[in-house]
Amino acid sequence: MKNKFYILGFSFGIMAIVLGLGINQLFDFTGKKMLCAGICLFGGLLMGFVGNKALSKRAIEEDEDIKREYYDERNTMIREKASYNANCINLILLGIAAVVFISLNYIIPAIVVTVILVIQPIVMIVCTEILEKRY
């Protein structure tokens, strides 16, 4: 099941890059380069993310020491705490970015960052609800 997810994710990544390059070659409209760059960037990020996950999974499956380190309960606790702290710092940084964008009169980036700031706690609440039902 997971392997299918990796293959699908990697394929989508490649398709996004091909699509980005194809649009760049075949069409001509204003803002084309930015759109193509965005699609290619998305494809690259997706490929990187899925590739990294797949390689990590393989390493865990093949190496007993890595598996033990990965599933170690103390390391898991550290990872969870580190993720929570990183999330808090990210929120602060996003807040600073929103203030900077507003002060520079960059309206669209400011809206995007503010929307992310608003969505973040909602995502956290939803995740907490799901986890509460599970445990």
Place this chain on the structure above:
Amino acid sequence: MKNNLEQIRKEKGLNQEELGQILGVSRQTIISLEKGKYNPSITLAFKIAKYFGMSIEDIFIYEGEEK
């Protein structure tokens, strides 16, 4: 929470890496447990007690909440 893990491990003639392998945890976790910096999960506490053939209370000493 205090514990006698280091003493019990040494009596058994094991090093931290070996005990970690037996219990399925990292060497660093064993070090933290022995120093009392990390309190194990109930599962790990049972694993440790079972391996040494003791009760959890023989290994881990609960002294109330840390302030």
